[in-house]
Amino acid sequence: MSSSKVTIKDIAKSLGISIATVSRALNGSPEIHPDTRERVLSVAKALHYKPNVQARNLLKRRNNMIGVVVPEFITFFFPEIIIGIQEVVNEEGYQVLICQSNESSDLERKNIEMLEASMVEGLIVSVTKESKNIDLYERLIEEQMPIVFVNRVFPQLHANQVIIDDRKWAFKAVEHLIKCGYKRIAHLAGNEHLSITKERLHGYLDALQTYHVPVQESLIMYVGVQQDRAKIGVDYLLSLKEKPDAIFAVNDPIATGCVLELKRRGFSIPEDIAVVGFSESPIGKILGLTSVSQPTFEMGRIAARTLLNQMRNYAIPVETITLDAKLNIRSSSLPLKKKH
Amino acid sequence: MSSSKVTIKDIAKSLGISIATVSRALNGSPEIHPDTRERVLSVAKALHYKPNVQARNLLKRRNNMIGVVVPEFITFFFPEIIIGIQEVVNEEGYQVLICQSNESSDLERKNIEMLEASMVEGLIVSVTKESKNIDLYERLIEEQMPIVFVNRVFPQLHANQVIIDDRKWAFKAVEHLIKCGYKRIAHLAGNEHLSITKERLHGYLDALQTYHVPVQESLIMYVGVQQDRAKIGVDYLLSLKEKPDAIFAVNDPIATGCVLELKRRGFSIPEDIAVVGFSESPIGKILGLTSVSQPTFEMGRIAARTLLNQMRNYAIPVETITLDAKLNIRSSSLPLKKKH
DNA sequence: CTGAAAGCGCTAACAT
DNA sequence: ATGTTAGCGCTTTCAG
DSSP, X not given: OOTTOOOHHHHHHHHTSOHHXXXXXXXXXXXXXXXXXXXXXXXXHXXXXXXXXXXXXXXXTOOOEEEEEESOOSSSHHHHXXXXXXXXXXXXXXXXXXXXXXTOHHHHHHHHHHHHHTTOSEEEEOOOTTOOOHHHHHHHHHTTOOEEEESSOOTTSOSEEEEEOHHHHHHHHHHHHHXXXXXXXXXXXXXXXXXXXXXXXXXXXXXXXXXXOOOOGGGEEEOOSSGGXXXXXXXXXXXXXXXXXXXXXXXXXXXXXXXXXXXXXXXXXXXXXXXXXXXXXXXXXXXXXXXXXXXXXXXHHHHHHHHHHHHHOTTSOOOEEXXXXXXXXXXXXXXXSSOO | OOTTOXXXXXXXXXXXXXXXXXXXXXXXXXXXXXXXXXXXXXXXXXXXXXXXXXXXXXXXXXXXXXXXEESOOSSSHHHHHHHHHHXXXXXXXXXXXXXXXXXXXXXXHHHHHHHHHTTOSEEEEOOOTTOOOHHHHXXXXXXXXXXXEESSOOTTSOSEEEEEOHHHHHHHHHHHXXXXXXXXXXXXXXXXXXXXXXXXXXXXXXXXXXXXOOXXXXXXXXXXXXXXXXXXXXXXXXXXXXXOSEEEESSHHHHHHHHHHHHHXXXXXXXXXXEEOXXXXXXXXXXXXXXXXXXXXXXXXXXXXXHHHHHHOTTSOOOEEEEOOEEEOOTTSOOOSSOO
């Protein structure tokens, strides 16, 4: 009934002592008589006293909140990162305000401004597929807002980043296809301005070059990162005179979309066309998709630790943390039987 | 650089006016001279003034935050509900603190206590598979904390609920199997104390009874709600002398697990065994799983609206809102060819 | 060991 | 239309 309207003043009154003493007792200050402490604590419990965090925050000029902005949290990827983040920061007494920008830079901006208004003490961000809002982040950094980018980053920003070596792992994925004997390897790339798009495209080109496979512009198409965008890629690739015998997709949603569309059209995978994804997903695993798995939980944990460090000492140098990954080979890409 | 340490006092000083006037100008009070308002606003902008929400909250005794606790947010289901919630409450100026209990009642309790300490103004909860902590929620309700349960509820609690009619839709799912001609329909149920487990089991029994299909205890097994739990169910059902010809699973993760395990063992679906799920998932759709689809986003929106109503007026009566659902028939359950 | 008092940043009477 | 003042609930000097 009283519903936490009890303040230290009430405790003080009920005990005939000053609020300062109550405060000290409650905060376990050493300079207080054990008896007094006892009495305060018992009255506090009896009255169902709950400290008013707001007041304390106002005084201390902090609020123990950090903000997280991700492009979406419908697929497993960002939720896993978020769980990693929460694991670490909750342990340190911080709360997380989670926002999803739904891949829209406008909403992303609104989210960030909302979080600023809520006075979060730090931010962990993965940017939208549009990768706009650089000005926003530049301002944040200039104003010394602790901030860490994860997975989808702005390389040109002087900010903390937690990523994997997308270029290297894209290289490995394509190298695997080449070693399987595939000759015409297409690449369905993500949104043009996205960091992961560029890196993975780079890795793709690196691999072709390393193994002296001629690059064909016609086998590269920017389709985006969402599953429903795969169809136009497949439509296009199958419309070519010389069709590809393998597809390296920018991520698992696109690869998944490819598999479904190819199967719908009656193609066998990998016999007719092999498919390789990136950022291994549960669906991809079920479909037998070869893919690069990322340490999502760990990315979250490390991003959180990096952020906390920066919050405690803004002066520490900015760093890019590159985590390890793994290429898991499954049935969507198998060594070709025929000689080459 | 100044990093938002600017207060209304600074603005007042810089303009030689009182802080009250500044406050009024900033808050768009009508009783202020337009010129003054102009000058305040421009100085505020020049100084990069940001209001201190903490102070305002302290004064108004609120903090515009609501808490959400879900058992997990790795699968699409709860994230979609959360998006629905955020849509509504953000619009009204509220922030959402999202916690996941990882299906553990202990963590659930910690989360709730954390949210209480953060002084959230209301809660939206979906309980863990363990369905404990009733005492906790009873206390919360007694202390007049506005609270709405979604999907996984405590029927015995006098609290707002947003659900679908699990019993009815389970009935429809099983009825569909019966009409397809399946004779030995097994049920892999969820965790025993979970509300959805009981309701869906009820619906299963209702359907058998309605169509005069004898209930066989041996065809019912409580396996839980997580995909990896499906295997023991399949192991058990296939160990029976008289094997089932269809499985009604408590949810899509279990149904998915069944499909994968059955296929691994070389069974054809639905020829050898049909499988039907519940709470249609993206993976289920890809696997061609017949399932009941729930209006997740809408559940979130409605839960949020209900909560806001209760927050604004605690006196309004508690209600159980039952949303519509839909049975989507796919290839995992097809009419049997053979005569019966 | 305890109390008095100042103040975190802001709003809202109450004056003028 | 503007200023003065009193807090919101709490912590923290500064005095005893």
